[in-house]
Amino acid sequence: MLDLPTPSFIIDAARLRSNLETADRIRRTTGCKILLATKAFALPALFPMMRDFLDGTTASGEYEARLGAECFGKEVHVYSPAYTEGEIDRLTGLAQHIYFNSAEQLARFGDRARAAGGQLGLRVNPGYSNATLGGALYDPCAPGSRFGEVRSQLDKVDWDQVDIFHVHALCESLASGSVGLIEHVSDQFSPWLDKVTTVNFGGGHFLNKPGYDVDALITAIRRFQDRFGLEVVLEPGAGLVVDTGELHASVLALHWNEEALAILDASASTHMPDVLEVPYRPVILDAAGPGEKLHTYCLGGKTCMTGDIIGTYSFDAPLQPGDRLIFTDQMHYSFVKTQTFNGTPLANLAVRWEDGQVELLSDFGYDSFRQRLGR
Ligand SMILES: Cc1ncc(COP(=O)(O)O)c(C=O)c1O
Incomplete structure (x- = not known):
């Protein structure tokens, strides 16, 4: 058995399979397609397993599209807020579904993507806010958002060019968010749904989070399909890999400055940037909040940034250099953000x-x- 070096992210394949079975159940009972958003999780070693349960991948740009085409296979979708000239030509060789952020990008590049045989998508900002994480920072429909065309601009769109109506409005949302989004799109956008073959309800569906009512999602998808007769696509990332792996770290040194401090070989800024960006407090196995257990420490990384602080935690026994700390639920976004985000x-x-x-x-x-x- 390998003695895992620290810091390391480690994914548990059995837990991943169990999460994928949820996605597969949704696909089988509704006939919808489910794609992996590689922006949340891009680990090619696990793609052979994931491929059996999913319809393909959705990319944030050229590199992820190439990763999907070369390492995952099946369908490759790609959406980017803005494409460059060369990128769009290279993408047509990698992705069969190319999504544009605006009427302007569609008008500029749509013909080229169409000529290469691709299906075209347009991202619409549905004006539906339900992100449960981080407020406006993670709400694609926050005021002034640069993502997608808002309703008042939809008449500027050349709908003859659009096959896929795309909305992405959720973030770590439970089923009430997913169902609410589907109903909102049904109620507010039916004139435009008549013009397309497919609706992609984006990501942010936290499918495997305890409390997510999968059956409610299934019912909403079926109701939507019955009303509009359209193909439905979902493209979750986090919801496919939630709680499937950890970040292992070691205590390097102990210190004191008005409180007990511990310096780790894992760092918020280097390994868990969302701790500072969202911000949020990661869970450590067998640790509790400050003062709840006998020995309390403020944990920081070994970088020189003063604010590289993970949080204050308490433990049953005093920490010692060499002790291992296990940060749970680290497989979505943490490691991709610290490799090459998007x-x-x-x-x-x-x-x-x-x-x-x-x-x-x-x-x-x-x-x-x-x-x-x-x-
Ligand atoms: C367009 C789009 N699709 C899918 C996703 C995946 O979202 P999540 O990982 O929250 O499911 C994102 C995340 O930012 C996104 O921007």
């Missing part, structure tokens, strides 16, 4: 020498993205 190409490094010559020092491309995601 597959967004890393910024290259360059130097302008004193004679004015600019030298490029790196060439971060797809291979460097792929290599970070393990074998």
